[in-house]
Amino acid sequence: MCPREAEEPAVEIRRLDRAELSRLVEIDRTERINVLYDQRGTQLVARQGNWSASAWEPEGHGEHSVEAKVHELQHYVDNGGVPLGALAGGRLVGIGVVVPHLRPGIAQLAFLHVSAAWRATGIGSRLSEQLEQIARTAGDLDMVVSATPSENTVRFYLGRGFQPMADPLAELFELEPEDVHMRKML
Ligand SMILES: CC(C)(COP(=O)(O)OP(=O)(O)OC[C@H]1O[C@@H](n2cnc3c(N)ncnc32)[C@H](O)[C@@H]1OP(=O)(O)O)[C@@H](O)C(=O)NCCC(=O)NCCS
Secondary structure, X not given: OOHHHHHOOOEEEEEOOHHHHHHHHHOOOOEEEEEEEEEEOOEEXXXXXXXXXXXXXXXXXXXXXXXXXXHHHXXXXXXXXXXXXXXXXXXXXXXXXXXXXXXXXXXXXXXXXEXXXXXXXXXXXXXXXXXXXXXXXXXXXXXXXXXXXXXXXXXXXXXXXXXXXXOOOHHHHHHOOOOEEEEEEO
16 A cells, blocks of 8 residues: 555545535645647647646635635536535545536536645546446436646546537537537547
8 A cells, every 4th residue: 555545534425415515615726737728629739838726715706716616516506417525534625516418418527626635646537437427327428528728637638538629519618718628428
């Protein structure tokens, strides 16, 4: 057993109640980003730079506040979304939401975040596998994601079988024109 496994508690993945969505505050969203992608059709063009994503603001009502993000999660759940949490030692370390039937046969991977200290340990993969299974069971054949265009995030989705879409769904592109819009056959 490697030291990390010996020290860290096991990670349990389970469905979250609507009332638990406010636990998002437990997740550290911080990320250092040195490469961003521009999407041109199905091509991705890398751009070097010094971007960083700071933690969601614990106070206030701004776009990057915890409150705004919790409202976003509640909106998905109120529209049929299913939230899964990854819990370790009683703390929320990852969260993902799938919205089945965004369009007929198409599910949306609407939200996926793993806390900074817990990334690259397989939690995102476990969450997305289970979210895909929920979409399949609901009868969807495709899943789309509007992905943060950072190198790590895009590599994660490519590794999970997502591919850039030539024609992103208009309702998602309008919301996040700078994202990389990807799809995967379920
Ligand atoms: C993208 C994200 C959800 C992936 O979750 P994760 O638990 O780190 O991913 P996993 O451990 O299951 O998979 C790791 C794979 O993801 C990629 N990856 C993503 N972030 C990484 C990081 N910080 N360090 C190393 N690899 C990373 C690698 O390609 C890696 O592949 P490998 O195992 O073949 O090397 C997570 O890194 C995250 O929350 N990032 C910041 C928020 C974000 O961009 N969310 C997506 C919004 S659309």
